[in-house]
Amino acid sequence: MSKKIKAAIIGPGNIGTDLLMKAMRSDVVEPVWMIGVDSESPGLARARDMGIKTTSDGVDGMLEYMAEDEIQLCFDATSAYVHEENSRKVTRRGAIMIDLTPAAIGPFCVPPVNLAEAVDAKVMNVNMVTCGGQATIPMVAAVSRVQPVSYGEIIATVSSRSAGPGTRKNIDEFTRTTARAIREVAKVDDGKAIIIINPAEPPLIMRDTVHCLTVDEPNQDAIEASVRATVEEVQQYVPGYKLKNGPVFDGKRVSMYMEVEGLGDFLPKYAGNLDIMTAAGLRAAEMYAREILSGNFTPVAA
Amino acid sequence: MDLSGKKVTVHDMCLRDGMHPKRHLITVEEMVRVAKAMDDAKVPLIEVTHGDGLGGASVNYGFPAASDEEYLSAVCKEMKHCKVSALLLPGIGTVDHLKMALDCGVSTIRVATHCSEADVSEQHLTMAGKIDGLDTVGFLMMSHMLEPEPLLDQLKMMEDFGANCVYITDSAGYMLPDDVTARISLAREHLDPGTDLGFHGHHNLAMGVANSIAAVAAGANRIDGSFAGLGAGAGNTPLEVFLAVCDRMGIETGVDLYKAMDIAEDLIVPLMDQQVRVDRDALTLGYAGVYSSFLLFAKRSAEKYGVSSRDILVELGRRNTVGGQEDMIEDLALDMAGGLS
Numbered sequence: 001m002s003k004k005i006k007a008a009i010i011g012p013g014n015i016g017t018d019l020l021m022k023a024m025r026s027d028v029v030e031p032v033w034m035i036g037v038d039s040e041s042p043g044l045a046r047a048r049d050m051g052i053k054t055t056s057d058g059v060d061g062m063l064e065y066m067a068e069d070e071i072q073l074c075f076d077a078t079s080a081y082v083h084e085e086n087s088r089k090v091t092r093r094g095a096i097m098i099d100l101t102p103a104a105i106g107p108f109c110v111p112p113v114n115l116a117e118a119v120d121a122k123v124m125n126v127n128m129v130t131c132g133g134q135a136t137i138p139m140v141a142a143v144s145r146v147q148p149v150s151y152g153e154i155i156a157t158v159s160s161r162s163a164g165p166g167t168r169k170n171i172d173e174f175t176r177t178t179a180r181a182i183r184e185v186a187k188v189d190d191g192k193a194i195i196i197i198n199p200a201e202p203p204l205i206m207r208d209t210v211h212c213l214t215v216d217e218p219n220q221d222a223i224e225a226s227v228r229a230t231v232e233e234v235q236q237y238v239p240g241y242k243l244k245n246g247p248v249f250d251g252k253r254v255s256m257y258m259e260v261e262g263l264g265d266f267l268p269k270y271a272g273n274l275d276i277m278t279a280a281g282l283r284a285a286e287m288y289a290r291e292i293l294s295g296n297f298t299p300v301a302a
Numbered sequence: 303m304d305l306s307g308k309k310v311t312v313h314d315m316c317l318r319d320g321m322h323p324k325r326h327l328i329t330v331e332e333m334v335r336v337a338k339a340m341d342d343a344k345v346p347l348i349e350v351t352h353g354d355g356l357g358g359a360s361v362n363y364g365f366p367a368a369s370d371e372e373y374l375s376a377v378c379k380e381m382k383h384c385k386v387s388a389l390l391l392p393g394i395g396t397v398d399h400l401k402m403a404l405d406c407g408v409s410t411i412r413v414a415t416h417c418s419e420a421d422v423s424e425q426h427l428t429m430a431g432k433i434d435g436l437d438t439v440g441f442l443m444m445s446h447m448l449e450p451e452p453l454l455d456q457l458k459m460m461e462d463f464g465a466n467c468v469y470i471t472d473s474a475g476y477m478l479p480d481d482v483t484a485r486i487s488l489a490r491e492h493l494d495p496g497t498d499l500g501f502h503g504h505h506n507l508a509m510g511v512a513n514s515i516a517a518v519a520a521g522a523n524r525i526d527g528s529f530a531g532l533g534a535g536a537g538n539t540p541l542e543v544f545l546a547v548c549d550r551m552g553i554e555t556g557v558d559l560y561k562a563m564d565i566a567e568d569l570i571v572p573l574m575d576q577q578v579r580v581d582r583d584a585l586t587l588g589y590a591g592v593y594s595s596f597l598l599f600a601k602r603s604a605e606k607y608g609v610s611s612r613d614i615l616v617e618l619g620r621r622n623t624v625g626g627q628e629d630m631i632e633d634l635a636l637d638m639a640g641g642l643s
Contacts, residue, residue: 169424171393171422172398176394194393195364195393198623211362255632
């Protein structure tokens with residue numbers, strides 16, 4: 001068996017557990033620790049059953065073992081409020097932090113668009129934006145890489161069951177962070193994000209609409225080709241990522257209608273919004289792991 | 303029923319819900335003209351916002367003729383008696399938009415969510431509720447989709463967040479008077495007696511006035527309507543008609559009825575791009591329980607892709623779509639057109 005880069009997951013909730021299940025299958029990342037704050041947490045019990053070391057003392061409970069366990073990657077699936085401290089503790093001990101919270105203290109990372117840049121820059125903390133951002137920014141970028149886009153807008157519709165209390169309490173964070181990432185990652189002048197929560201039963205699969213307004217008349221053939229190539233790239237880590245309709249061309253409007261079905265590891269398949277976060281987080285970690293394994297990047301303690 | 307002596311605050315929707323049939327293109331000048339006439343007629347409260355609320359300007363819902371800030375600041379400074387409200391849908395607008403609206407001089411903030419998702423309004427209602435003297439309203443859209451008991455739980459949640467008034471909103475114009483009575487009376491019985499209770503109707507089954515009277519009889523003290531019904535779908539409860547009925551029944555609104563009639567006839571009807579009425583598609587909204595502002599989007603997609611707008615709307619109802627899912631319409635029309643070929 002080839003060498004893998006060892007990782008810790010902070011936050012044994014639904015996201016952390018789904019991420020653990022995906023990471024167990026990775027060729028280059030090996031999850032070693034699951035970190036929680038509640039010894040009764042079912043997520044910690046599940047992780048122990050899967051042979052993973054656990055602590056209920058938060059990140060502090062792992063720090064003294066980080067060196068001997070060779071932890072070089074950490075995922076934070078907790079909340080924006082504690083992320084900064086978690087990140088500081090592990091990055092100063094030489095681990096790269098993949099941030100799945102809305103804290104966004106590091107640069108935004110949408111794997112098919114700018115992951116390579118982050119890895120090249122040897123950034124020690126990357127933020128995975130939002131579920132809606134992961135699902136849609138690749139498509140905005142697919143258009144903006146063909147020609148200038150003055151405005152990118154996304155509408156993410158998620159099932160009520162897949163929108164947790166954190167998302168609901170801080171729904172403005174979703175719209176603000178996603179809109180900012182549309183501008184910064186897809187490099188468009190102006191961005192807007194809308195999120196709709198739908199309580200239908202059975203739950204609907206995450207759907208996303210992407211509208212771009214191009215500066216000049218859209219180059220239809222080039223955009224079609226770019227969009228299809230991007231969909232295939234996202235499908236490498238989210239097989240249920242699908243272009244349902246489009247691109248529709250209407251004057252300078254280019255619209256794409258997407259559906260995102262999850263793998264159904266720990267989270268249900270309809271929760272493609274959560275699946276694409278964990279899958280994108282792992283994708284980012286794997287890219288770092290390959291760079292470390294190939295000797296191009298040696299993260300060092302700060 | 304004897305409702306004489308009851309006091310009701312009417313709330314005009316022409317300059318917000320009325321933006322839907324106008325594709326959000328009412329000009330600032332038109333808004334000011336209409337608002338001044340309503341001020342003169344002693345309408346107590348009017349709403350001024352993009353049809354989909356603050357921050358609604360988008361490809362998805364339509365870009366308006368002017369920004370929310372331009373509309374609100376122009377209207378607010380002309381009002382002598384009348385107060386101005388702004389609507390916000392969490393997920394579309396943010397607390398930043400609310401702060402902007404407050405700076406423009408609104409006295410009422412209404413935060414709208416789908417009927418079962420009141421918890422997404424916490425950030426906004428909490429912020430608004432803490433501001434002294436600000437009328438803070440929680441607004442549950444598509445209320446026909448929840449039974450009275452679970453609907454009450456959602457209303458209470460909004461009350462807890464800081465709303466001093468909560469609304470049962472028939473966004474699809476689907477409810478019949480008994481549906482309104484059941485929901486309003488249970489809410490009135492269990493909410494804090496000091497909390498105002500409102501009803502917002504749509505006229506898709508021509509029940510706007512009857513439902514609003516049922517709401518008043520069951521304990522509502524705020525009623526939304528719009529002059530000449532200018533609003534999404536077949537429009538809102540036609541306000542001048544509701545006012546005339548109130549007058550006959552002795553319900554006190556404080557609005558000058560003849561001036562109200564004149565606003566509808568002389569100002570609003572000439573503003574309409576098409577007659578707002580119970581046409582086949584608007585009737586389908588009410589019949590199938592579909593969000594009223596989907597109307598024009600369904601008509602446009604039907605025409606563009608050669609499918610039936612009624613079929614689109616019925617399918618949107620079958621899929622339990624909620625307010626704001628306008629983006630489903632072109633997607634669905636493409637699916638339907640593809641299925642035909």
